[in-house]
Amino acid sequence: xxxxxxxxxRRDPIKxxxxxxxxQRRRQNAVTVGKERRExxxxxxxxxxxxPSGDGDVPGEExxxxxxxxxxxxxxxxxxxxxxLKSAIAYQGKGAMQKRVNALRELRRLLSKSEFPPxxxxxxxxxxxxxxxxxxxxSPDEQLLEAAWCLTNIAAGKPEETKALLPAxxxxxxxxxxxxxxxxxxxxxxxxxxxxxxxEELRNVLLSQxxxxxxxxxxxxxxxxxxxxxxWALSNLIKxxxxxxxxxxxxxxxxxxxxxxxxxxxxxxxxxxVAWVVVYLSALSNFATSVLVKSDAIxxxxxxxxxxxxxxLLIPVLRSLGNLVAGDSHTTSTVLIPGHEITDGVIKVLxxxxxxxxxxxxxxxxxxxSNIAAGSIEHKQLIYSSEAVPLLLRLLSTAPFDIRKEVAYxxxxxxxxxxxxxxxxxxxEEHLVxxxxxxxxxxxxxxxxxxxxEAARLGLQFMELVLRGMPNGDGPKLVEQxxxxxxxxxxxxxxxxxxxxxxxxxxxxxxxxxYGIDE
Amino acid sequence: MAMVVxxxxxxxxxxxxxxxxxxxxxxxxFSSGNIERELLAKQVALDFTEDERNQLEKMIDTDARGVxxxxxxxxxxxxxxxxxxxxxxxxxxxxxxxxxxxxPTSRLLSIHVSEAHDSFFQAKVARGYAMYECLVEGCDLxxxxxxxxxxxxxxxxxxxxSFEFFKKAHPSKKQRLKNQRKRAVNKKDExxxxxxxxxxxxxxxxxxxxxxxxxxxxSPSTVSFGxxxxxxxxxxxxxxxxxxxxx
Numbered sequence: 140x141x142x143x144x145x146x147x148x149r150r151d152p153i154k155x156x157x158x159x160x161x162x163q164r165r166r167q168n169a170v171t172v173g174k175e176r177r178e179x180x181x182x183x184x185x186x187x188x189x190x191p192s193g194d195g196d197v198p199g200e201e202x203x204x205x206x207x208x209x210x211x212x213x214x215x216x217x218x219x220x221x222x223x224l225k226s227a228i229a230y231q232g233k234g235a236m237q238k239r240v241n242a243l244r245e246l247r248r249l250l251s252k253s254e255f256p257p258x259x260x261x262x263x264x265x266x267x268x269x270x271x272x273x274x275x276x277x278s279p280d281e282q283l284l285e286a287a288w289c290l291t292n293i294a295a296g297k298p299e300e301t302k303a304l305l306p307a308x309x310x311x312x313x314x315x316x317x318x319x320x321x322x323x324x325x326x327x328x329x330x331x332x333x334x335x336x337x338x339e340e341l342r343n344v345l346l347s348q349x350x351x352x353x354x355x356x357x358x359x360x361x362x363x364x365x366x367x368x369x370x371w372a373l374s375n376l377i378k379x380x381x382x383x384x385x386x387x388x389x390x391x392x393x394x395x396x397x398x399x400x401x402x403x404x405x406x407x408x409x410x411x412x413v414a415w416v417v418v419y420l421s422a423l424s425n426f427a428t429s430v431l432v433k434s435d436a437i438x439x440x441x442x443x444x445x446x447x448x449x450x451x452l453l454i455p456v457l458r459s460l461g462n463l464v465a466g467d468s469h470t471t472s473t474v475l476i477p478g479h480e481i482t483d484g485v486i487k488v489l490x491x492x493x494x495x496x497x498x499x500x501x502x503x504x505x506x507x508x509s510n511i512a513a514g515s516i517e518h519k520q521l522i523y524s525s526e527a528v529p530l531l532l533r534l535l536s537t538a539p540f541d542i543r544k545e546v547a548y549x550x551x552x553x554x555x556x557x558x559x560x561x562x563x564x565x566x567x568e569e570h571l572v573x574x575x576x577x578x579x580x581x582x583x584x585x586x587x588x589x590x591x592x593e594a595a596r597l598g599l600q601f602m603e604l605v606l607r608g609m610p611n612g613d614g615p616k617l618v619e620q621x622x623x624x625x626x627x628x629x630x631x632x633x634x635x636x637x638x639x640x641x642x643x644x645x646x647x648x649x650x651x652x653x654y655g656i657d658e
Numbered sequence: 659m660a661m662v663v664x665x666x667x668x669x670x671x672x673x674x675x676x677x678x679x680x681x682x683x684x685x686x687x688f689s690s691g692n693i694e695r696e697l698l699a700k701q702v703a704l705d706f707t708e709d710e711r712n713q714l715e716k717m718i719d720t721d722a723r724g725v726x727x728x729x730x731x732x733x734x735x736x737x738x739x740x741x742x743x744x745x746x747x748x749x750x751x752x753x754x755x756x757x758x759x760x761x762p763t764s765r766l767l768s769i770h771v772s773e774a775h776d777s778f779f780q781a782k783v784a785r786g787y788a789m790y791e792c793l794v795e796g797c798d799l800x801x802x803x804x805x806x807x808x809x810x811x812x813x814x815x816x817x818x819x820s821f822e823f824f825k826k827a828h829p830s831k832k833q834r835l836k837n838q839r840k841r842a843v844n845k846k847d848e849x850x851x852x853x854x855x856x857x858x859x860x861x862x863x864x865x866x867x868x869x870x871x872x873x874x875x876x877s878p879s880t881v882s883f884g885x886x887x888x889x890x891x892x893x894x895x896x897x898x899x900x901x902x903x904x905x
Contacts, residue, residue, distance in 0.1 A: 181696045378683055415695070422683040451698045454691050465680040499691040506679070506687075513676040540739050541690070552676035564675050590725050590742040600674040629746070631821055632762050634730045637672075643821070644671055 183336035183375055184295045187288055187329055188251045191322040213249065214260035220246040221264035228272055236279060243273060243285035250292040258293050258300045266293070267303055274310040280320045287311065287326035294333035301337040308334065308348055315353035325365040328354060332372030342376060346384055350376060355391040362405060370412035377419050385424035395430060402439040407452045410443060414455035421462035428466040437463060437474055438481060444488035450497055457492055457500060461507040477517040486525050493530045498539065505545035512552035519553050523570050535582035540589065547586055547597045550574055554604055566608040575605060580621050587626040592635055599641045606649045615649045624650060729762055731795055766793060774824060793823065
């Protein structure tokens with residue numbers, strides 16, 4: 140009979156390869172990394188190369204980078220494997236089931252070998268209808284597993300290949316149920332996760348065929364690779380842009396509890412995938428956001444940010460915090476009250492992110508800070524007097540552009556009062572003076588010089604604050620010292636009319652006829 | 659904590675307001691984080707070295723962050739945002755070899771040189787020829803005087819009233835000292851400098867007359883479009899007779 144695999148066996152869906160040769164070949168390839176490879180690397184789909192019992196070829200040296208000749212051979216082998224499967228299915232005699240499983244296994248191996256499995260060959264040879272047949276109810280677990288595994292990898296590549304899975308979707312969803320063995324359910328979830336990762340159209344198909352409730356239920360247990368795969372698949376399924384799925388998900392009985400439980404206690408790998416679910420819940424669904432804000436989610440997210448050093452976990456957890464702050468005014472007004480412990484905790488972890496080496500963390504942490512700095516005066520004072528400011532000032536002069544832009548938002552927000560009903564914010568002179576004295580003006584003027592419209596606008600707006608708000612009329616002098624006039628003059632032949640008007644308006648107003656006369 | 663209350667909220671400038679910013683999950687704002695997620699997930703499987711990953715990120719980055727030069731009439735594609743400063747310094751800082759003013763295109767520089775340093779130009783103006791050409795490429799209209807051209811720019815091409823193609827009245831003290839030094843260096847050809855100063859005075863006369871007639875309340879008198887700055891390439895268009903003529 141087939142191999143028996145322990146149901147609770149911890150499973151690494153992806154295993155590290157150890158070949159020096161492979162790395163070398165990849166390095167050569169990396170230099171000429173083509174568009175196709177790049178696309179495949181950033182896809183939200185995942186190849187399955189190792190099975191639940193550690194089964195499957197270790198992605199090894201000979202297998203990883205396939206030469207043209209090897210590719211041709213692989214295609215031929217794949218076509219013949221599909222043929223074998225066809226005849227195995229047709230065969231009715233003794234040992235039919237074993238025949239089917241063997242044929243499936245052979246096909247699966249071919250589809251798990253390299254980074255670019257021979258999917259096209261498999262599809263051309265007619266694999267899909269055969270695999271769908273193998274998913275029929277009552278089939279033995281091993282058959283279901285191998286068939287779902289083949290489908291997983293077929294769906295892990297190009298859009299048209301993923302779309303080919305359409306006929307298999309209803310059965311894959313059916314095998315997600317509680318009656319299925321865990322490895323089978325997990326493999327089906329994986330295949331569906333790849334389908335969901337393709338795009339909005341396929342997501343809608345999955346949702347209309349009822350994929351969400353069973354996947355959601357798979358997240359309820361405390362641990363196991365099944366929970367992680369289900370969470371990943373769900374993050375692909377609800378990513379919109381329609382918020383309906385996200386709203387539906389948070390309403391599933393026990394799901395919020397499960398999310399909080401995993402965020403609180405689970406290992407980092409599982410917490411990572413759950414955090415991504417929270418990212419999409421909070422980015423898309425206002426209802427989900429308010430539910431999360433009222434729960435312990437923020438505390439738990441802050442705790443993870445404080446204790447983890449895994450970039451994979453930090454990214455979604457930081458973004459969840461960011462979405463919860465950005466998505467609901469309640470977060471800053473009722474949860475993150477200045478003076479409360481939780482607020483100090485938030486500032487602390489954001490500072491930790493600012494200090495990190497990772498670009499994404501620095502950028503998104505600055506974004507979160509900018510939104511908190513858009514809160515009340517007390518919020519602004521809190522940030523202003525925290526460790527964040529010296530870090531931000533340094534980032535403003537040294538960091539890559541996208542980080543500098545976010546930092547600019549924070550610093551500028553610290554210098555103006557909250558926008559009241561009449562829409563006319565006033566300056567917070569103390570903050571403005573201090574930040575300018577600490578040298579932030581040149582960073583803003585650099586933004587004025589950039590070709591990015593949004594950044595240039597920010598720079599000009601900050602310059603206006605300086606020109607207007609520095610005491611003793613020091614503004615114009617300071618701006619001139621930093622070559623601000625030069626920067627503004629560039630706009631005279633700039634194609635953006637708004638920026639032209641802004642720059643010219645400032646020049647007109649502050650560097651007019653009488654400027655410099657009394658020197 | 660003192661707060662400045664603004665007494666002049668002029669509605670045309672979009673003042674800085676602090677507002678919460680929210681992004682959709684598929685917003686470009688999140689794309690680098692999303693890419694990082696997928697690369698990290700595959701990194702374990704494909705065992706990227708740190709190097710490989712950085713290379714990949716850079717390549718993906720480049721695709722996403724290209725931008726076009728925003729200077730009117732340029733349209734050059736800049737692969738990275740960071741390239742803009744270099745591009746600007748190379749292509750948009752054509753500098754006059756006589757008076758060191760800097761212009762964003764060679765055409766404008768050549769117009770400047772004609773108008774400011776060419777006695778033939780001035781001679782023709784004096785005889786009533788329409789010599790002041792419109793600064794907008796393709797317009798081709800010409801005017802008999804600076805003011806006429808200026809008005810045309812404002813009326814037809816929506817230039818700001820504060821725009822001044824040629825202007826120099828109150829440079830900063832630092833600038834004035836710098837200019838003095840430069841003039842000392844160039845004293846080798848006295849004829850030229852005196853000629854230039856005559857031209858400058860004429861210009862200044864024109865310009866101050868213009869500013870008195872100007873419609874805006876406060877035309878900037880210190881800031882000129884072509885300001886004295888020795889940055890950028892020195893460029894003298896071959897089509898213009900250099901004013902360096904020894905007697």
